[in-house]
Amino acid sequence: MHKAFIKLGKQKKIMYLTSFLLVVIIFNVLLNNTLHKKIHKNGQQLTQQIYELQINANADKEIVQALVQSKGFMLTAHSNAEHFKYLVNIQHDVFSYKTLSISLYHWPAWVEQAYLFLLLNLIMLGAASWWVRWWKVIINKPTANIPLPRTQTKAAKKPSTQIATLNCEVKSMYGATTARHSLFAIVKCDCVFDENTDIQASFKVMIAKYFKELPSVSVNLFDANNVAITLNNIPVEKLDTYSENLHECVYQICRRYRSTVKRKNIKVGLCDYRYAAEQPVIFKLAKSALLFSEKNVIQHWHRLTLQHDQEKLISCGQVIENIKKKKFILFFQPLFMITSGDIVQHEVLIRIRQQPHGLLAARYFINQGFDNLQAFELDKAVLLQVKKLILTEPNELAVSINLHISNWFNEKFWDWFVTNMQAFTKERKLQFEISEADFIKYQTKLTYAFEKLTALKSVVVIDNVQSVEHIDQIASQPIASAIKLGYALVHNVDEKAQQQKQVKNIVAQSKLLNMPVYAVGVETQKELLMLAKLGVVAAQGFYFSEPLQEYTHATFY
The missing domain is CATH 3.20.20.450 (EAL domain)
Structure with missing residues (x-):
């Protein structure tokens, strides 16, 4: 299932990139057509001006040349064009007004107004970059699901050189003041999932993605509507932020399966604690916090702290x-x-x-x-x-x-x-x-x-x-x-x-x-x-x- 999510993610990225390139091409074509029409309009006005001034195009070539250049045209193909004949073709048009017809040459619109095309593409790239960041912040807020906390975890056996860190215990061992807690949550989802959905696996995949900055997260499913989640190594000053994000992310995950789910259908009770706290005490506090959130119409999560007064x-x-x-x-x-x-x-x-x-x-x-x-x-x-x-x-x-x-x-x-x-x-x-x-x-x-x-x-x-x-x-x-x-x-x-x-x-x-x-x-x-x-x-x-x-x-x- 994890591989399917990865494959789906790659397909979406290709689709978004293709759509962006298509939009860029369309806007560039529209700008080119607009500028080309402006060039033709200028050529037409130039021909009219020469006719009304009763200038003889053959006899007064110097005057005509000056007027043509002032409008960005050429009477003959520019000599430098030979150097670019394989890259840029100078365009040739005949402009007529009543009985007068003049043959003029001009550079393509995208060459004449290159700075406009550059500015347009920079604006679109900036807008796309801003949209991607906004989308990640709004849609992909962190969520997490974890099993019940244990007073002592066993050493993880991984074939890699990176072992998940338990900063709370590290600081406890070496006498540093602990500034990080673990966060245990009981989530109640008032939503019905499809019988064929592996709820626990789905939550684990999505939560690992949302909370990838944390060293370890875990998920334990009580039943179809109740999930236990643990987040480790959270800075004390960010406990409320993670609590709120946890609720939001569970909501976003549930919406993937039931679009009718509302935030009020997700209730979360949380308990933050330090390393080595007793599991029953943590569970009771989280359960109490869940009751508070269920009774509150506005705030859908509540957090209680397991106090650890070192002196007592x-x-x-x-x-x-x-x-x-x-x-x-x-x-x-x-x-x-x-x-x-x-x-x-x-x-x-x-x-x-x-x-x-x-x-x-x-x-x-x-x-x-x-x-x-x-x-x-x-x-x-x-x-x-x-x-x-x-x-x-x-x-x-x-x-x-x-x-x-x-x-x-x-x-x-x-x-x-x-x-x-x-x-x-x-x-x-x-x-x-x-x-x-x-x-x-x-x-x-x-x-x-x-x-x-x-x-x-x-x-x-x-x-x-x-x-x-x-x-x-x-x-x-x-x-x-x-x-x-x-x-x-x-x-x-x-x-x-x-x-x-x-x-x-x-x-x-x-x-x-x-x-x-x-x-x-x-x-x-x-x-x-x-x-x-x-x-x-x-x-x-x-x-x-x-x-x-x-x-x-x-x-x-």
Whole structure:
């Protein structure tokens, strides 16, 4: 069916182009005929003028010549015409008035008035271009249909190098402020479709076309009149625009099958939410929004927001309580070598389940005021779970863990670590990550932790590096093995010259100090290609893979 739509689209384009060319030809012919008639009228008036002045055409050739030239005619074919005889034929006409007949030559109308033909064709081209743009805006407004939202999507397996981006989760992982939401909608269509129409397939094809700027859209059909739609990665400031466009596009799609459908026959209830929200809560809000729109005579769509107040999502006590109850999941984010595709390491990411918000990323609770005991409990649980998961797998890749900042200074934590993780650390290449800001700020306090890790032959990766300023200081610490660029430097690096310059400087300085540079949060192929060009050796992000529960299941397409 998709191929049929494409074929139909090509046929329409050919038809529109043929019609446009036909209109252009017709207007040019009409203009040429009009100008030719004007030339004949001028010739006739010239003949009349010569007759009335009683000028002898044979005796007074100079006077006649002057009059003829003033009207744009020639008594004999112009000598330059020989150069153009195969391109332009000079026209010859005999004009008569009473007893006087004069033979005159003149250039064709389209040569004499070429600027008029040029102006006419430019106007028609401009009008056609404006009409095409207007048609796309008015007729092809975006629409979207999608299945029910899921709290966790599985990694898409595509044979191409482009994997759909989930910016909301990317920003959640790397500590950036999320400015994009997903939009879930329940659409009620008061319209009857033909029994032979594959409604879901039709909606998917058309919506993919209307919302091609979004990384992923999906459609799920409840029944003949109810459709669930999800749009991902929408800027918060454009949520109302997409909500309105969604209603308009469903209306336009329905009109393809039932011309009698009106906008009031399409009702839409929407809920916008952030990543990891609970599906039942989203569905209830969308259902409530649909009831609002059904009761409203004027506005046919209504949107409700699932509020995510970071400060109130979960308290420190609730975090530790859920940790003790094993209500958390660890994911592994693979880091790929850009040139070979080999996996360098896996970064461990923790998600805590909290009703009604679902799986909460670390950024929703890690910056709260944990005391030393609570931070100890949190990282101890993570380390023991990492040990348990990795020992069940035959892979010996390095695993990288982000510790709570207070544990870096807690000698009791490191004494426990040496006792319980010593053999595992040496065998499994366990390593740790710390942000550049904390590394620079607390270097003196980090001495005890670095001594313990050095004794265990473990290393530290410096994360969230933003500039070249502290590279020398980082490289002077033997335990520092690599640096990771901050998400702010990586995001849209292919479009920002200033970011490219910063990355290039960091890479150049790190190369002199024999320290590899990694990138986090890579979302597009263009970002990856630019980072490779700038000398970054490895990268991670949703362009390659979503976080994995089993860290051996990773492939670099």
